[in-house]
Amino acid sequence: MPVMSYINAITLAMKEEMERDEKVFVLGEDVGKKGGVFKATAGLYDQFGENRVIDTPLAESAIAGVGIGAAMYGMKPIAEFQFADFIMPAVNQIISEASRIRYRSNNDWSCPIVFRAPFGGGVHGALYHSQSVEAVFANQPGLKIVIPSTPYDAKGLLKAAVRDPDPVMFFEHKRAYRLIKGEVPEDDYTVEIGKADVKREGEDITVITYGLAVHFALQAAERLAEDGISVHVLDLRTIYPLDKEAIIEAAKKTGKVLLVTEDNKEGSIIGEVAAIIAENCLFDLDAPIQRLAGPDVPAMPYAPTMEKFFMINPDKVEKAMRDLAEF
Amino acid sequence: MAIENITMPQLGESVTEGTIEKWLVKPGDHVNKYDPLAEVNTDKVTAEVPSSFTGTIKELKAEEGDTLSVGDLVCTIETEGAGGGEAVEEAKPAAGEEANKSPVAGSQNEMELSGTQGSAKPAAQKGAKGRYSPAVLRLAQEHEIDLNQVEGSGRDGRITRKDLQQLIDSGSIPKEGTAPAASQPASEPEAGAQGTPQPAPKSAERKEAPPAEAAPGDKEIPVTGVRRAIAANMLKSKQEAPHAWTMVEVDVTNLVQYRDSLKKEFKEREGFNLTYFAFFVKAISQALKEFPMMNSMWAGDKIIQKKDINISIAVATEDALFVPVIKNADDKSVKGIAREINELAAKVRSGKLTSDEMKGGTFTVNNTGSFGSVQSMGIINYPQAAILQVESIVKRPVILEGGMMAPRDMVNLCLSLDHRVLDGLVCGRFLARVKEILENISKENTSVY
Numbered sequence: 193m194p195v196m197s198y199i200n201a202i203t204l205a206m207k208e209e210m211e212r213d214e215k216v217f218v219l220g221e222d223v224g225k226k227g228g229v230f231k232a233t234a235g236l237y238d239q240f241g242e243n244r245v246i247d248t249p250l251a252e253s254a255i256a257g258v259g260i261g262a263a264m265y266g267m268k269p270i271a272e273f274q275f276a277d278f279i280m281p282a283v284n285q286i287i288s289e290a291s292r293i294r295y296r297s298n299n300d301w302s303c304p305i306v307f308r309a310p311f312g313g314g315v316h317g318a319l320y321h322s323q324s325v326e327a328v329f330a331n332q333p334g335l336k337i338v339i340p341s342t343p344y345d346a347k348g349l350l351k352a353a354v355r356d357p358d359p360v361m362f363f364e365h366k367r368a369y370r371l372i373k374g375e376v377p378e379d380d381y382t383v384e385i386g387k388a389d390v391k392r393e394g395e396d397i398t399v400i401t402y403g404l405a406v407h408f409a410l411q412a413a414e415r416l417a418e419d420g421i422s423v424h425v426l427d428l429r430t431i432y433p434l435d436k437e438a439i440i441e442a443a444k445k446t447g448k449v450l451l452v453t454e455d456n457k458e459g460s461i462i463g464e465v466a467a468i469i470a471e472n473c474l475f476d477l478d479a480p481i482q483r484l485a486g487p488d489v490p491a492m493p494y495a496p497t498m499e500k501f502f503m504i505n506p507d508k509v510e511k512a513m514r515d516l517a518e519f
Numbered sequence: 520m521a522i523e524n525i526t527m528p529q530l531g532e533s534v535t536e537g538t539i540e541k542w543l544v545k546p547g548d549h550v551n552k553y554d555p556l557a558e559v560n561t562d563k564v565t566a567e568v569p570s571s572f573t574g575t576i577k578e579l580k581a582e583e584g585d586t587l588s589v590g591d592l593v594c595t596i597e598t599e600g601a602g603g604g605e606a607v608e609e610a611k612p613a614a615g616e617e618a619n620k621s622p623v624a625g626s627q628n629e630m631e632l633s634g635t636q637g638s639a640k641p642a643a644q645k646g647a648k649g650r651y652s653p654a655v656l657r658l659a660q661e662h663e664i665d666l667n668q669v670e671g672s673g674r675d676g677r678i679t680r681k682d683l684q685q686l687i688d689s690g691s692i693p694k695e696g697t698a699p700a701a702s703q704p705a706s707e708p709e710a711g712a713q714g715t716p717q718p719a720p721k722s723a724e725r726k727e728a729p730p731a732e733a734a735p736g737d738k739e740i741p742v743t744g745v746r747r748a749i750a751a752n753m754l755k756s757k758q759e760a761p762h763a764w765t766m767v768e769v770d771v772t773n774l775v776q777y778r779d780s781l782k783k784e785f786k787e788r789e790g791f792n793l794t795y796f797a798f799f800v801k802a803i804s805q806a807l808k809e810f811p812m813m814n815s816m817w818a819g820d821k822i823i824q825k826k827d828i829n830i831s832i833a834v835a836t837e838d839a840l841f842v843p844v845i846k847n848a849d850d851k852s853v854k855g856i857a858r859e860i861n862e863l864a865a866k867v868r869s870g871k872l873t874s875d876e877m878k879g880g881t882f883t884v885n886n887t888g889s890f891g892s893v894q895s896m897g898i899i900n901y902p903q904a905a906i907l908q909v910e911s912i913v914k915r916p917v918i919l920e921g922g923m924m925a926p927r928d929m930v931n932l933c934l935s936l937d938h939r940v941l942d943g944l945v946c947g948r949f950l951a952r953v954k955e956i957l958e959n960i961s962k963e964n965t966s967v968y
Contacts, residue, residue, distance in 0.1 A: 396681065447654040447680045475657040478680035518674050 199369035201343035205350035220272030256282035276311035291334030310366035318494035324455035341406035348383030388438035394424035401452035412510035447478030457485035668693035756901035797857035831880030
């Protein structure tokens, strides 16, 4: 099985889906000839031509709006926002139109579109190239939000997102693009949206997280294992709607739960995860549910020291894990 | 006698180990505290390891040339019994460490040391005792585990879910009533002798006073707002104000005659009864004017002497007690007071009393005589300084001045006072004044209008 980077898995997923279904097309800023600012669409322009890999003006509202219109007419657009930070002008299109149309039209219309966007910090991107925006969309019924952590999941989930009959937000951690490598099957497979995944089995504490933080948790778990502390790691993968069953099962397994996100702490996804656990697992809990998250200030400063202060990392996760294990 | 451990000290900030260069003592040697035991060589310094105890070297745990990590056991010392005040201090951390490492060994250690140790229970170990997570409580319930017998491995000795899971998996579940000796608290006489505060007897005391339980057939009456307020006020007063009590007896023969002579005519003319109680309230108001200290309140860092004389009177209903207030009672005539008592009592009984009418009282007069009492100890109507109980008027043979005996109408006045505010002297004078006023009531010098 070939080993490839996270971003190559994403490119491969788009390539395969465009080959499989000619209704699939890509639009976004610089996605065509340049192949995307991160090279996520590299090679697609050459293979599929300018009619299926469309460079758009710098107008996120239009990228979303054009995509939504096309999707409602039966196309399968993959709309790329260069940075998740720039998605804000398109929020009205995404929430008011894409997420509502099936409900609003009583099933007459649907909007099978994928909105892709790189998010997250740790690449010296400063304020407008580092943010986590998933929580903005995470209470909008009609939307699905997917954040894969591994190349395998990235390919499988993106292909599932393209085939999903409804709008899917697909957030890719930009630091994971070339940092994270893994085995990716060359065959056609999908990973079911809405299903979390146990990335490591453990007995002492449970860590629930998503995105790049999954790798931080796995690294920290490795260190704790040397001291005989066994960590259970659940990767949410889909953060809206949440896989409640998997969350409850993982929480009950150890009764000590650490939730990790890179997003600002207050109002983040993991607050909802904590609520699910609190509602369902009281008599299995052996410790207060713990959260490790970014501080409640805008993400994030440019100065490397301050970026480091803001970002979670394996050391911070390890410390929080040990603290919980000792409780 | 106890065995103490000497461990490899940290001989410098980044030093993690040391090599025994030379032993300066051998087993059986007597050493004093601070005597050198061995020369130790580290990569930074050569130093002597001092003894932390006075005693006899029991056993050397390392050979010359051995390299030991900081904290490793170097040798053991047998200390000399009861004189070891210093030894006790040193022993504490050692016992604590042991206990944390191995709970069973820890408690044995504790018992061994208990002769000399006094209160040296490792606090850390008991810190989280009695605080259980929902998971721990559930498992304890499901498997009938006696948590008092479980040693916790969590922070500060907290019992973790995993601790219980391991007990359950191992099948050796400590049940209630099978307590092993090690985890039982020291017996009470011993605890007393040591002067050690033992948590166990305390909790036993608490268990001796459980809330009353209803048996089948008993009637349970929910505590309503008024009852709750009465309970709270009474409790507050009784707990906060140090109550003292005194009583005088008053000859009210003249008052009885005077009132009886007016009673019928008054009722016909005014439409309500001229009660004895009105005369008492009037007399007390008058005396309060002369003894303003009686009409005051405790306010923490000061005593507030009230200008107005507002008399709270206690009016009972079947299931509650209200204290409406006769405002500025000293300004009012006996008739005015009688009217107000009548109106307030009627309002209480018809449930129309407003909370305004219960506010502002500065002194309480309680007509306990109305239900036949001849002596009672009132609870002060907080934050007032005193309460006066007017008891039943009874006919008694009394020896009068000059040695004659005669049937007289006698009444007891009982005063409960807040001893923070008032002392016996002022109360005695006040009561004497009330007595004087009452005994001198007559048609000639007292008008009811």
